[in-house]
Amino acid sequence: MTFSQTGSGLQVSGLTLEAGGTVLVEDASFSLRAGELVALLGPNGAGKTTLLRGAIGLAARSAGQARIDGRDTAEMPPRWRARLLAYLPQNRPLAWPNPVRDVVALGRFSHGAALGRLRGADRDAVERALAACDLDELAGRSTATLSGGELARVHCARAFAAEAPLLIADEPVAELDPYHQFRVMDLIRAFVDAGGGALVVLHDVMLARRYSTRLIWMKDGRIVADGPPAETLTATRLAEIYGVRGRVEGARVEIEGPL
Amino acid sequence: MRPGRTSAFPALAGLTLASMAALFAACLLGSTPMEAERVLAALLGRGGAGDQLVVVHIRLPRALTAFAVGAALGASGAALQGLLRNPLAEPGVLGVSAVASLGATGALYYGFAALSAWAMPTAAIAGALAGTGLIALAALRTASAVTLILIGVGLSSFAGAAMNLLMNLAPNPFSLADMVNWMLGSVANRSFLDLAFAAPFLVVGLVILFTARRGLSALTLGEEAASGVGLNLARQRLLVVLGTGFATGAAVALAGVIGFVGIVAPHIVRPLVDHDPARSLLPSALLAGLILVLADIGVRLVPTVSELKLGVVAALIGAPAFIWIAMQRRTVHD
Numbered sequence: 001m002t003f004s005q006t007g008s009g010l011q012v013s014g015l016t017l018e019a020g021g022t023v024l025v026e027d028a029s030f031s032l033r034a035g036e037l038v039a040l041l042g043p044n045g046a047g048k049t050t051l052l053r054g055a056i057g058l059a060a061r062s063a064g065q066a067r068i069d070g071r072d073t074a075e076m077p078p079r080w081r082a083r084l085l086a087y088l089p090q091n092r093p094l095a096w097p098n099p100v101r102d103v104v105a106l107g108r109f110s111h112g113a114a115l116g117r118l119r120g121a122d123r124d125a126v127e128r129a130l131a132a133c134d135l136d137e138l139a140g141r142s143t144a145t146l147s148g149g150e151l152a153r154v155h156c157a158r159a160f161a162a163e164a165p166l167l168i169a170d171e172p173v174a175e176l177d178p179y180h181q182f183r184v185m186d187l188i189r190a191f192v193d194a195g196g197g198a199l200v201v202l203h204d205v206m207l208a209r210r211y212s213t214r215l216i217w218m219k220d221g222r223i224v225a226d227g228p229p230a231e232t233l234t235a236t237r238l239a240e241i242y243g244v245r246g247r248v249e250g251a252r253v254e255i256e257g258p259l
Numbered sequence: 260m261r262p263g264r265t266s267a268f269p270a271l272a273g274l275t276l277a278s279m280a281a282l283f284a285a286c287l288l289g290s291t292p293m294e295a296e297r298v299l300a301a302l303l304g305r306g307g308a309g310d311q312l313v314v315v316h317i318r319l320p321r322a323l324t325a326f327a328v329g330a331a332l333g334a335s336g337a338a339l340q341g342l343l344r345n346p347l348a349e350p351g352v353l354g355v356s357a358v359a360s361l362g363a364t365g366a367l368y369y370g371f372a373a374l375s376a377w378a379m380p381t382a383a384i385a386g387a388l389a390g391t392g393l394i395a396l397a398a399l400r401t402a403s404a405v406t407l408i409l410i411g412v413g414l415s416s417f418a419g420a421a422m423n424l425l426m427n428l429a430p431n432p433f434s435l436a437d438m439v440n441w442m443l444g445s446v447a448n449r450s451f452l453d454l455a456f457a458a459p460f461l462v463v464g465l466v467i468l469f470t471a472r473r474g475l476s477a478l479t480l481g482e483e484a485a486s487g488v489g490l491n492l493a494r495q496r497l498l499v500v501l502g503t504g505f506a507t508g509a510a511v512a513l514a515g516v517i518g519f520v521g522i523v524a525p526h527i528v529r530p531l532v533d534h535d536p537a538r539s540l541l542p543s544a545l546l547a548g549l550i551l552v553l554a555d556i557g558v559r560l561v562p563t564v565s566e567l568k569l570g571v572v573a574a575l576i577g578a579p580a581f582i583w584i585a586m587q588r589r590t591v592h593d
Binding site: 056058077078079080081082083086087088089091092093094095096097098099102103106107109110114115116142158162 | 267344345473476477478479480481483484485486487488489490491529532533534535536537538
């Protein structure tokens with residue numbers, strides 16, 4: 001994988017988002033830099049997706065900033081922003097049964113690529129992304145014929161094809177079997193090892209522990225902790241965030257049941 | 260086929276040739292029997308003045324009108340389907356044609372149409388823009404195509420009722436007949452002048468749609484991910500609303516309501532262009548134009564007492580096709 005670098009990564013400060021008078025995210029600050037794989041953890045309704053959308057500039061904020069290299073994501077032209085940050089939303093519908101290669105090529109939209117006439121850098125980036133996600137064999141297949149695990153890899157390849165230095169993925173392993181969860185996380189880790197920076201919403205604490213360099217914990221619209229797994233992942237935190245009883249021994253995490 | 264280079268070219272070339280053949284065939288038909296050589300000579304500017312009048316000024320504009328109306332509806336249908344990510348979207352189904360038709364009928368009723376040749380296209384386009392704008396507004400609130408189509412049903416019913424009201428109040432049988440003719444949809448007796456007044460709007464609409472086509476591909480991923488890959492969603496919606504508004508309005512100004520061709524043509528085209536909405540635009544326009552030219556030939560070949568209306572025939576064939584396409588859909592998530 002190749003991509004341009006950002007100097008400072010993504011810097012989010014004091015982000016607040018509201019909807020219909022309800023505060024969904026309050027005063028959230030965090031950063032995402034190259035070489036980091038950050039897991040965003042929190043119960044359903046904690047405001048994770050809202051925070052991501054606010055950080056990317058897709059949702060209107062009532063306060064705060066989110067900058068990449070000094071420019072606010074909300075003020076960047078969408079195509080410019082997309083070259084710096086790839087986004088894998090939680091819902092990943094595919095409206096038409098396109099061939100896999102075409103869906104991956106949509107990742108090159110911000111570079112001006114048009115489906116069916118990929119040239120030069122666009123074609124190379126698409127081929128690299130297909131290869132990185134082990135999709136060479138499936139490139140010509142209709143997405144309507146793929147399994148959930150194969151589709152997850154297609155969406156990853158679509159995000160990687162942009163060759164943006166940052167990746168934000170909202171529950172990329174939801175509804176996948178354990179093998180494919182590892183597979184997708186391996187792909188994201190490869191992206192980070194190649195110099196990218198990834199922020200990933202996860203619900204599986206063990207997966208987060210295994211893959212992340214840093215964990216951001218959210219509850220009730222606020223970021224309550226942000227740090228390396230060894231420091232922030234504790235039994236007390238599991239109880240506080242999720243209301244579950246768990247045991248943490250080194251790299252081993254065991255969730256035993258509700259409190 | 261090289262990877263990443265699936266071309267729409269063979270489909271486009273075939274459709275262009277077929278369209279030209281159909282346009283020529285349409286010029287062979289009429290109350291004066293004329294052999295192909297004489298028609299060809301007249302089209303090429305040779306032959307007698309009588310032949311030229313019949314072929315160039317009566318038959319050709321009718322055939323070209325059918326083609327232009329089809330092209331506008333085919334491209335509008337393909338664009339709306341791309342925007343709403345649903346193969347059942349079309350100006351007719353979404354009520355846009357009906358509201359445009361209400362505009363045109365209003366222009367007839369209030370006598371504006373007699374005052375200026377621009378009145379008809381302007382009123383139809385104003386109606387089309389209002390209808391498309393309303394659908395796009397509704398699309399902001401709901402992701403459900405079913406809801407949008409139901410809103411289209413409501414729009415159609417309202418526009419139909421308002422048109423019935425206008426007919427009810429029609430001052431004389433002539434304006435009533437005018438309005439009925441409009442609502443049934445026809446390209447009979449159209450002149451180059453009619454085409455000239457609608458053409459600028461039609462061309463502007465098609466150009467807008469073609470500039471917005473790459474965004475339609477991106478919308479394959481859904482609106483959220485499409486924004487993520489760099490699509491300006493608000494601008495994309497506006498462009499498709501304006502483009503379909505102008506194109507559909509111009510089509511309705513030319514021919515009244517012609518339904519379903521905007522669904523059928525893209526449905527046939529889609530598998531040929533790898534289901535890419537952007538690449539389906541041009542072939543859908545050509546195929547819909549071809550279909551209407553052929554249907555208008557059919558209308559004249561069927562031996563009936565009074566000539567069948569193109570809009571009636573289009574609906575008789577198109578509505579069952581619409582039902583069939585709807586029944587093929589098995590998705591549960593819209």
